[in-house]
């Protein structure tokens with residue numbers, strides 16, 4: 001039996017950092033949502049006990065640095081699984097982009113192996129195991145829309161935003177999440193209204209959502225890579241209702257409700273940015289079947 005799993009990307013509609021913790025991580029408060037841009041993970045049982053990564057993407061590690069490899073390892077070690085698995089990753093999410101591609105591959109591997117190895121774990125149990133791999137993995141285990149706190153691993157599901165288009169534009173640079181957090185000046189932060197964003201989503205107020213988008217990491221990445229600021233300006237100039245960098249960047253996303261304006265923004269950005277996508281928000285949490 002072979003198992004196929006979708007691994008969707010996320011965007012951060014609001015991202016605040018409260019303080020630096022004694023363990024070196026930052027205490028965050030963010031609103032995240034999954035979008036319809038996804039990697040495809042195929043899990044194929046092996047006759048030996050090895051974990052093998054198969055990927056055609058040269059930026060994706062094919063050894064134990066791969067987060068999907070680490071997900072399989074956590075399950076094998078925790079439950080004493082003897083069977084090996086080949087994990088084939090078809091990459092559609094840009095790498096090191098602030099879209100949690102690696103974390104989502106790990107989360108999809110957890111969900112898929114739960115099925116392949118008949119472990120019978122709940123999403124809560126998979127999310128707890130996922131936290132060992134990375135801060136964004138628990139959110140990716142659930143999908144949908146949620147408030148994430150702690151270092152990002154404490155997840156509280158909320159309603160999904162009203163229907164709209166998400167346009168993503170990724171400049172051809174990769175950003176290190178650790179470096180962005182390291183360069184954040186905690187005493188100079190202008191905190192976004194995360195609670196206001198949650199209220200706006202719960203009341204399906206699209207205009208308020210657009211007004212309240214904010215990300216404290218944006219300024220850090222913008223300073224290192226001015227082209228990100230340029231993309232954000234262009235996104236707005238072409239007519240996006242809101243524009244913001246996702247996570248630690250460098251991808252910028254724009255929100256728009258009208259199909260007519262979508263085409264104009266998409267074409268305008270394609271003029272100077274290689275990777276542009278127009279996708280929908282995915283409202284539903286993942287199910288276990």
Ligand SMILES: C[C@@](CO)(OP(=O)(O)O)[C@H](O)COP(=O)(O)OP(=O)(O)OC[C@H]1O[C@@H](n2ccc(N)nc2=O)[C@H](O)[C@@H]1O
Nearest residue numbers: 024025026098099100134135136151177178181247248249
């Ligand atoms: C910024 C965010 C926003 O969703 O996303 P991305 O830009 O990576 O997509 C996340 O907080 C990224 O989560 P993730 O990429 O899973 O981070 P991890 O692997 O756990 O940590 C990578 C490094 O980032 C820093 N880090 C991460 C999370 C956090 N709350 N505080 C931190 O200081 C630490 O230096 C850590 O060593």
Ligand SMILES: Nc1ncnc2c1ncn2[C@@H]1O[C@H](COP(=O)(O)OP(=O)(O)O)[C@@H](O)[C@H]1O
Nearest residue numbers: 065066067095096097098099100101102103105
């Ligand atoms: N399955 C994977 N897909 C993509 N990158 C991965 C994967 N596993 C490990 N990585 C490593 O994780 C780093 C961050 O990648 P990614 O998760 O795409 O970005 P981000 O944390 O910005 O959302 C990459 O530089 C890559 O070397």
